[in-house]
Amino acid sequence: MSDKLRIGVFGGYRGQTMIDVLLDHPDAELVAVCDKYTPLLSQVREKAEAHGLRVALYESFDEFIKHDMDAVVLANYATEHAIYAVKCLYAGKHVLSEVLPCETVAQAVALIEAVEKTGLVYSYAENYCYMLHTFEMWQRYKKGDIGSATYGEGEYIHDCAGIWPQITYGERDHWRNNLYCTYYCTHSVGPLIAMTGLRPVSVVGFECPPPEEMKRLGAYFGAGIEMVTLENGAIMKSIHGHLKREPGSVNYELYGSKGMMETGRQSANQPFYIYRESEQICRGDWEAYSPELRIAADMAKGFAGHGGSDFYPTHFFIQKILGRPEGMEWSIDVYTAVSMGLCGIFAYRSVLDGNTPQKIPDLRDPAVREAYRYDNKCTNKKIAHGDDLLPRSSYGEVDIPDEVYEHVRRLWIEGKPGE
Numbered sequence: 001m002s003d004k005l006r007i008g009v010f011g012g013y014r015g016q017t018m019i020d021v022l023l024d025h026p027d028a029e030l031v032a033v034c035d036k037y038t039p040l041l042s043q044v045r046e047k048a049e050a051h052g053l054r055v056a057l058y059e060s061f062d063e064f065i066k067h068d069m070d071a072v073v074l075a076n077y078a079t080e081h082a083i084y085a086v087k088c089l090y091a092g093k094h095v096l097s098e099v100l101p102c103e104t105v106a107q108a109v110a111l112i113e114a115v116e117k118t119g120l121v122y123s124y125a126e127n128y129c130y131m132l133h134t135f136e137m138w139q140r141y142k143k144g145d146i147g148s149a150t151y152g153e154g155e156y157i158h159d160c161a162g163i164w165p166q167i168t169y170g171e172r173d174h175w176r177n178n179l180y181c182t183y184y185c186t187h188s189v190g191p192l193i194a195m196t197g198l199r200p201v202s203v204v205g206f207e208c209p210p211p212e213e214m215k216r217l218g219a220y221f222g223a224g225i226e227m228v229t230l231e232n233g234a235i236m237k238s239i240h241g242h243l244k245r246e247p248g249s250v251n252y253e254l255y256g257s258k259g260m261m262e263t264g265r266q267s268a269n270q271p272f273y274i275y276r277e278s279e280q281i282c283r284g285d286w287e288a289y290s291p292e293l294r295i296a297a298d299m300a301k302g303f304a305g306h307g308g309s310d311f312y313p314t315h316f317f318i319q320k321i322l323g324r325p326e327g328m329e330w331s332i333d334v335y336t337a338v339s340m341g342l343c344g345i346f347a348y349r350s351v352l353d354g355n356t357p358q359k360i361p362d363l364r365d366p367a368v369r370e371a372y373r374y375d376n377k378c379t380n381k382k383i384a385h386g387d388d389l390l391p392r393s394s395y396g397e398v399d400i401p402d403e404v405y406e407h408v409r410r411l412w413i414e415g416k417p418g419e
């Protein structure tokens with residue numbers, strides 16, 4: 001029997017990325033994949049056979065989780081990660097979770113406690129932390145090149161209206177149709193939290209006007225903004241969602257006590273910039289350069305997706321399970337993951353409460369958890385009831401007729417863009 005880690009993937013759409021990493025990784029073996037949409041399983045079978053491998057294929061999670069494996073990658077619905085992570089951990093499997101970490105604060109508590117009780121590895125696949133320019137920023141911040149953080153900006157602008165049929169399939173209950181403005185926040189705020197290593201302590205949220213065309217596509221929410229205060233007092237602005245520009249924009253700026261860095265909107269032909277103040281105040285030097293892959297470069301260079309970031313979450317997860325230094329240093333743990341996700345959850349409470357500041361609880365502290373153990377507030381009817389059920393937009397809940405979803409489903413089947 002091979003001494004490689006045996007890893008399964010739950011969710012075969014975004015999960016293809018992790019499947020591709022695992023098929024060629026020297027320390028791991030893809031042993032099982034689960035998806036209820038069988039055409040995805042056929043694709044996996046073909047890929048695995050091309051690699052001379054046989055991978056067990058499951059339509060049901062309950063069967064998949066019984067498979068003999070060490071770890072599971074969760075690439076299922078973005079609102080269901082914590083629920084399945086807890087099941088996997090108690091079944092004895094290490095977990096790599098796609099974004100987002102949890103839908104509610106109660107789920108955050110359950111997730112942290114499952115990791116603590118089992119002692120297994122939980123790693124958060126926030127790949128935007130590992131984009132070429134962003135990862136450079138993280139590494140230079142750690143070296144102390146700009147001192148301690150004072151202000152930052154994270155931006156993930158992606159107008160998904162054109163691909164909405166392809167990513168929601170006309171399903172009324174698809175998680176993307178149920179989103180609210182600040183939920184999907186970790187691509188923008190996550191890298192700022194990872195690189196500074198500072199815990200967010202409070203947040204003020206805002207919702208931009210929802211685009212009218214989203215009603216025709218089955219959803220209703222505007223772009224979200226979180227103004228986050230970190231534990232040292234630094235302020236981070238995070239913005240994400242459907243705003244009008246093509247291509248979209250991913251950008252980070254970070255100011256510190258001795259300088260600043262910016263990622264030049266991540267474009268391959270934009271350099272990474274860093275300004276460092278000299279001994280004399282208000283005098284300093286700029287460097288502008290194209291960062292190079294520094295860690296496991298030979299393997300990482302085969303994964304150009306999402307600004308070169310798609311290899312690292314899986315790689316660092318594997319290295320952490322194996323107890324190797326690069327996994328211990330760069331893998332994102334459950335406390336950091338949850339603190340990223342809570343920024344969006346509490347920002348929406350701020351939005352609905354007239355943009356008032358909201359405290360973000362420190363769930364590392366078991367005593368703090370008690371007040372949140374049954375906090376199920378969210379926009380998902382399957383999870384929240386009564387006053388806990390929140391509207392999808394601060395601009396008012398809209399009633400979207402079934403015909404809209406039928407139309408979007410037809411667009412998906414015919415391979416047509418959103419309109």
Ligand SMILES: NC(=O)c1ccc[n+]([C@@H]2O[C@H](COP(=O)([O-])OP(=O)(O)OC[C@H]3O[C@@H](n4cnc5c(N)ncnc54)[C@H](O)[C@@H]3O)[C@@H](O)[C@H]2O)c1
Binds near residue numbers: 012037040061167306
């Ligand atoms: N990090 C990134 O850059 C990035 C990019 C795209 C998507 N994502 C994340 O990946 C995840 C999946 O998104 P997606 O784009 O693949 O779309 P998706 O959420 O529509 O697809 C999820 C897949 O999981 C399967 N699935 C879900 N629940 C299941 C169940 N109980 N049993 C069997 N199969 C089940 C579905 O059939 C589907 O194929 C989300 O969390 C999303 O946030 C991340």
